[in-house]
Amino acid sequence: MNKKRPARTAGRKLTFKDRYLPVILSAVTVTVVFLLLQRAVVRAEQWPRIKAQFFSIAAIAEVFPSVLKGFGINMLVWITALAAIAVWALTLAVFRSLSGPWFAPLRVFAIVYIDFFRGLPSLLLVLLFGFGIPALRLSGLPKSSLFWGALAIIASYAAYAAEVYRSGIDAVHEDQRIAAKALGLNQWQVLHYAILPQAIRNVVPSLLNLAVALQKDVALLSVLGVRDAVREAQIYTARTFNYSSLIAAALLFLAATIPMARFADYVTQKDRKRRLRIAP
Amino acid sequence: MKSKFEIENLTKYYGNTQVLDNISLSVGEHEVVCLIGASGSGKSTVLRCASDLVPFEQGCIRLNGQSIHDENFPQGEIHKQIGIVFQSYNLFPHIKVIDNITLAPRRVHKRTKRESEEHARELLSLFELSDYADSYPEQLSGGQQQRVAIIRAMANKPDILLLDEITAALDPELIGGVLSVIKNLRKQGMTMLVVTHEMGFARDLADRVCYLHQGKIVEEATPEKLFVHPEHPRTQQFLQSIIESGRLQRP
Ligand SMILES: Nc1ncnc2c1ncn2[C@@H]1O[C@H](COP(=O)(O)OP(=O)(O)OP(=O)(O)O)[C@@H](O)[C@H]1O
Numbered sequence: 001m002n003k004k005r006p007a008r009t010a011g012r013k014l015t016f017k018d019r020y021l022p023v024i025l026s027a028v029t030v031t032v033v034f035l036l037l038q039r040a041v042v043r044a045e046q047w048p049r050i051k052a053q054f055f056s057i058a059a060i061a062e063v064f065p066s067v068l069k070g071f072g073i074n075m076l077v078w079i080t081a082l083a084a085i086a087v088w089a090l091t092l093a094v095f096r097s098l099s100g101p102w103f104a105p106l107r108v109f110a111i112v113y114i115d116f117f118r119g120l121p122s123l124l125l126v127l128l129f130g131f132g133i134p135a136l137r138l139s140g141l142p143k144s145s146l147f148w149g150a151l152a153i154i155a156s157y158a159a160y161a162a163e164v165y166r167s168g169i170d171a172v173h174e175d176q177r178i179a180a181k182a183l184g185l186n187q188w189q190v191l192h193y194a195i196l197p198q199a200i201r202n203v204v205p206s207l208l209n210l211a212v213a214l215q216k217d218v219a220l221l222s223v224l225g226v227r228d229a230v231r232e233a234q235i236y237t238a239r240t241f242n243y244s245s246l247i248a249a250a251l252l253f254l255a256a257t258i259p260m261a262r263f264a265d266y267v268t269q270k271d272r273k274r275r276l277r278i279a280p
Numbered sequence: 281m282k283s284k285f286e287i288e289n290l291t292k293y294y295g296n297t298q299v300l301d302n303i304s305l306s307v308g309e310h311e312v313v314c315l316i317g318a319s320g321s322g323k324s325t326v327l328r329c330a331s332d333l334v335p336f337e338q339g340c341i342r343l344n345g346q347s348i349h350d351e352n353f354p355q356g357e358i359h360k361q362i363g364i365v366f367q368s369y370n371l372f373p374h375i376k377v378i379d380n381i382t383l384a385p386r387r388v389h390k391r392t393k394r395e396s397e398e399h400a401r402e403l404l405s406l407f408e409l410s411d412y413a414d415s416y417p418e419q420l421s422g423g424q425q426q427r428v429a430i431i432r433a434m435a436n437k438p439d440i441l442l443l444d445e446i447t448a449a450l451d452p453e454l455i456g457g458v459l460s461v462i463k464n465l466r467k468q469g470m471t472m473l474v475v476t477h478e479m480g481f482a483r484d485l486a487d488r489v490c491y492l493h494q495g496k497i498v499e500e501a502t503p504e505k506l507f508v509h510p511e512h513p514r515t516q517q518f519l520q521s522i523i524e525s526g527r528l529q530r531p
């Protein structure tokens with residue numbers, strides 16, 4: 001039997017040196033490097049031109065409201081797509097995991113779907129759906145390229161997310177399936193009550209990372225003329241030959257993705273600890 | 281004795297390998313039959329076929345005289361009437377102990393939440409696990425988890441309970457608690473088919489013992505007879521090796 005490890009601080013106080021020196025050292029290093037970099041850039045003869053072209057405060061302030069409004073569309077599409085992908089991908093993964101001859105058509109459909117949509121660049125799909133389908137002028141179908149473009153992104157990301165779900169389903173031990181079946185649960189109940197809750201918990205970190213990637217890829221819709229943040233920034237650039245609007249859009253994307261990425265890291269860490277705790 | 285549960289001419293292949301060869305055995309009402317045999321002899325496979333968890337090539341499983349694959353056998357009743365507990369407990373780690381126990385009564389047998397929880401709590405207190413109703417399986421010791429797994433199978437009120445080496449994964453000091461639960465079930469008249477490595481337990485508990493060798497039942501007798509005067513040379517060899525490894529006292 002191994003004894004409990006004593007708490008780290010017991011009996012020993014951390015000295016000033018132990019506690020603060022590493023933090024101070026790294027802070028100083030980072031500051032120095034950045035200052036040097038900044039000096040190098042700012043000192044360069046080109047700097048005033050670069051500054052005016054990319055970092056013009058006035059331009060950013062002028063364009064900010066419209067870029068922000070565009071960014072609202074990005075966020076809206078992102079949230080909607082996220083929800084749709086979560087459900088559709090899970091459905092695909094379930095189709096794929098069904099056994100028995102009755103479900104063969106669903107299984108084959110899922111496999112073909114996933115191969116197809118994972119094999120094509122998202123940009124190509126966005127163009128195909130967003131320009132192609134409205135051009136057919138089919139009656140009864142929506143004509144908005146925003147709708148079809150978003151659908152293309154959903155279709156494409158769902159293929160990846162389905163594979164993520166599937167890895168989670170495969171990671172649940174076969175014994176769990178047998179135990180559930182032995183209690184009398186049918187195939188759907190086995191999935192619903194025993195397998196999927198565990199599978200989903202297994203893949204939440206991976207899905208969150210996919211969500212971060214999706215946040216950026218929503219900008220693909222700008223090629224369809226959808227006035228998202230990137231499109232708005234481009235419109236300004238085309239009019240003024242000033243790129244500061246793109247910087248404004250970049251800042252907005254960073255403001256959204258970095259917290260999301262940190263959150264994904266945090267959840268991943270928590271999940272890792274949980275597994276370590278459960279592992280025998 | 282009227283036979284409650286019968287396995288008749290059961291033959292099973294995994295791929296091209298024959299794992300079970302024409303197995304027949306029957307368990308009477310309130311009877312306990314133990315199945316012993318070397319690792320790989322097919323004991324688990326017998327129980328998995330008998331509880332309709334894996335398909336088999338030939339044979340018939342009868343409960344109360346009716347084949348479980350008969351079209352008149354009430355659909356969905358097979359797993360209600362034949363309970364099984366596994367070596368590795370296989371509790372669902374994401375739900376609480378009480379929810380593990382009430383899952384099948386509620387979702388399969390459509391009992392109300394209140395009714396099934398009441399029954400579950402009764403069983404938990406009977407097995408001295410009342411304090412753990414709201415714990416998650418990982419918070420319990422192996423022995424406690426295995427007792428919960430037994431309760432989970434009992435919550436369906438099965439006609440027969442199949443046990444597959446339920447103490448094999450436990451630390452020695454935890455085995456006693458689980459075995460005494462089984463002895464208790466026996467006293468209450470539970471019909472059981474038990475696969476076990478615990479020869480002493482089989483000797484004390486069983487009405488009959490079957491020795492399985494390479495997918496065949498080569499000897500079937502009362503424990504007094506089988507453990508003291510085994511007839512078949514294979515059985516003698518097996519018991520000899522068990523005695524030498526110290527898992528059974530010389531009679
Ligand atoms: N899913 C499977 N696929 C292929 N072969 C299998 C499978 N399960 C079991 N077997 C084989 O069937 C034979 C009997 O296995 P079984 O698990 O029934 O033995 P056992 O008597 O329970 O052994 P143990 O005492 O080790 O649990 C073994 O040779 C095993 O390799």
Ligand SMILES: [Mg+2]
Pocket residue numbers: 323324325444445
């Ligand atoms: Mg076994």
